[in-house]
Amino acid sequence: MFHPQRTLITGGANGLGKEIARSLQRAGSLVTILDRDGASLKRTAEELGVSGIVYDLSNLQDLAREFSKWDxxxxxxxxxxxxxxxxxxxxxxxxxxxxxxxxxxxxxxxxILLSQAFIKCRSQDKVRSKILMISSVSAFQGFPYASSYGASKSALLNFSEALSEELNEENLKHISVSVVCPSYLDSKLFSGARPLLGTRILKIQALADEIVGHLQGQTFLLIRPRRLAGLICLKNLLPHRLQIFLSRLLGVQRGMKPMKPSKC
Structure with missing residues (x-):
């Protein structure tokens, strides 16, 4: 079992990142959270007793160099x-x-850039390490009105699968990769979303606790709610017309529609 000792969490000031930080700290990890919202970061760091880094991840140019400093x-x-x-x-x-x-x-x-920097730092010391990607069920299914979000999450899952195999092939097996693909969460990010048929909006704290358990294990992929994992497997076996029928039956087409007026 893997026991995280020192953890960096991006987007850790609010929502799921904050609750993962809380759960990891309870599990004994020394946690550092990173966020571009300085005020929220300060409040969360003080509340949880963790370290905080203010940084905007859209600034890619300096990211690798900054990671080395944080490490x-x-x-x-x-x-x-x-x-x-x-x-x-x-x-x-x-x-x-x-x-x-x-x-x-x-x-x-x-x-991708943070994973590169992390691997370069950990490739020499041979300490057992782990990269956890928070993707989404939208990595497996296009959600209308969230096309760019889903595309980014699908690409992240694809990258993670390839990265995991590359680490094995290049004899860097002490570094592992895992992915979590949740559906809608009770967070600002999904405010107004409608849950898929037969599912509920996921509670962030319960999911965070489960993510920490997943992090400690050896499984590559965690999909939540659990019943969606089987439906995703079924969908991939069906002809396209039946895939569309199943998606509409589950309410995929209406899930993000209440949020459609949001402007980018």
Whole structure:
């Protein structure tokens, strides 16, 4: 079983990141949270008694260099949790380049660059380490009105699968990768979303506790709610027309529709 000793969590000032930090601290890990919201970061760091770093992950240019500094100051980290994410809701043709660039920088490119920096730091010391990616069930299914968000999460899952195999092939087996794909959470990010048929909005604290358990294990992928895992497997076996029918039956098409007026 893997026991995180020193953990860096991006997007750790609020929502799921904050609750993961709380759960990890209870489990005995020394936690550092990173967020671009300085005021919220300060409040959460004081509330939980953890270290905090103010940084905007859309600034990719300095990210690798900054990680090395953070690893020296607050680490060495044996656990990296790429949790930070932003979303744009609306029809796909409404999104402006600036908003799309920010979303892809934060949701996809920042986790890739942080993972690169983390691996370079941990590849030499041979300490057992782990990278955890927070993706989404939208990695498996396109959700109308959240096309760019889903695209970023699908790409993140694909990258994680390849990265995991590369670490094994390059004899860096002491570094492992795992992914969590949750559905809608009770957070500001999904305010107004409708849960899929037969499911409920996930409670953040319960999910955070489960994520820590997943982090300590050896399983690559965690999908929540649990029943969606079977439906995702079934969907991939069906012809496209039946996939669309199943998606509509589950309410995928209406899940994000209440959030459609949101502008990027």
């Amino acid at each position: 020296t100051t607050y680490g060495p980290f044996d656990t990296l949790i790429n949790n930070a994410a932003v979303s744009n809701f609306g029809t796909a043709w409404e999104f402006e380049l600036k908003a799309l660039s920010e979303l892809l920088n934060i949701n996809l490119l920042a986790p």
